[in-house]
Amino acid sequence: MEVRVFGSRARGDFVPESDLDLCLILGDLTPEFERTISRVAWEVGFERGxxxxxxxxTAEQVERSPLRVSPFIRAIQREGVAV
Structure with a gap:
Protein backbone atom coordinates (compact mmCIF):
# COMPACT_ATOMS: atom_id res chain seq x y z
CA MET A 1 0.00 0.00 0.00
CA GLU A 2 1.18 3.49 -0.84
CA VAL A 3 -0.23 6.69 0.65
CA ARG A 4 0.52 10.10 -0.83
CA VAL A 5 -0.49 13.53 0.42
CA PHE A 6 -1.26 15.79 -2.52
CA GLY A 7 -2.78 19.18 -3.16
CA SER A 8 -2.15 22.33 -1.17
CA ARG A 9 -0.73 20.57 1.89
CA ALA A 10 1.83 18.74 -0.23
CA ARG A 11 2.74 21.93 -2.10
CA GLY A 12 2.94 23.95 1.11
CA ASP A 13 0.44 26.61 0.01
CA PHE A 14 -2.40 25.54 2.31
CA VAL A 15 -4.39 27.68 4.72
CA PRO A 16 -5.73 26.49 8.09
CA GLU A 17 -9.10 25.63 6.51
CA SER A 18 -7.56 23.52 3.72
CA ASP A 19 -8.52 19.89 3.50
CA LEU A 20 -6.00 17.06 3.58
CA ASP A 21 -5.94 15.21 0.25
CA LEU A 22 -4.77 11.60 0.37
CA CYS A 23 -4.24 9.18 -2.49
CA LEU A 24 -4.16 5.52 -1.49
CA ILE A 25 -2.73 3.01 -3.93
CA LEU A 26 -3.68 -0.50 -2.93
CA GLY A 27 -3.10 -4.02 -4.12
CA ASP A 28 -6.81 -4.77 -4.07
CA LEU A 29 -9.81 -2.52 -3.68
CA THR A 30 -13.38 -3.51 -2.96
CA PRO A 31 -16.41 -1.26 -2.53
CA GLU A 32 -16.57 -2.31 1.13
CA PHE A 33 -12.95 -1.28 1.70
CA GLU A 34 -13.56 2.05 -0.06
CA ARG A 35 -16.45 2.72 2.33
CA THR A 36 -14.25 1.82 5.29
CA ILE A 37 -11.55 4.22 4.10
CA SER A 38 -14.10 7.02 3.71
CA ARG A 39 -15.56 6.37 7.15
CA VAL A 40 -12.17 6.32 8.87
CA ALA A 41 -11.05 9.46 7.02
CA TRP A 42 -14.21 11.26 8.15
CA GLU A 43 -13.83 10.10 11.77
CA VAL A 44 -10.16 11.06 12.01
CA GLY A 45 -10.77 14.37 10.27
CA PHE A 46 -13.68 15.16 12.58
CA GLU A 47 -11.55 14.43 15.66
CA ARG A 48 -8.77 16.67 14.35
CA GLY A 49 -10.94 19.44 12.90
CA THR A 58 -5.32 -0.14 -7.30
CA ALA A 59 -1.68 -0.44 -8.29
CA GLU A 60 -2.91 -1.98 -11.54
CA GLN A 61 -4.94 1.14 -12.33
CA VAL A 62 -2.06 3.58 -11.85
CA GLU A 63 0.60 1.38 -13.45
CA ARG A 64 -1.09 -0.34 -16.40
CA SER A 65 -4.50 1.12 -17.21
CA PRO A 66 -5.23 4.20 -19.33
CA LEU A 67 -5.72 6.04 -16.03
CA ARG A 68 -1.94 6.11 -15.59
CA VAL A 69 -1.61 8.97 -18.09
CA SER A 70 -4.41 11.12 -16.68
CA PRO A 71 -3.32 14.62 -15.62
CA PHE A 72 -4.72 13.98 -12.14
CA ILE A 73 -2.67 10.81 -11.55
CA ARG A 74 0.43 12.39 -13.06
CA ALA A 75 0.10 15.40 -10.74
CA ILE A 76 -0.22 13.13 -7.71
CA GLN A 77 2.87 11.18 -8.79
CA ARG A 78 4.82 14.37 -9.45
CA GLU A 79 3.73 16.53 -6.50
CA GLY A 80 2.51 13.99 -3.96
CA VAL A 81 4.47 13.32 -0.80
CA ALA A 82 4.72 9.69 0.26
CA VAL A 83 3.81 9.06 3.89
Missing amino acids: CVITTVEY
Missing part, protein backbone atom coordinates in the same frame (compact mmCIF):
# COMPACT_ATOMS: atom_id res chain seq x y z
CA CYS A 50 -9.79 18.83 9.34
CA VAL A 51 -11.61 17.49 6.30
CA ILE A 52 -9.73 14.50 4.89
CA THR A 53 -10.47 13.73 1.27
CA THR A 54 -9.36 10.40 -0.15
CA VAL A 55 -9.04 8.90 -3.59
CA GLU A 56 -8.29 5.22 -3.93
CA TYR A 57 -6.80 3.29 -6.81
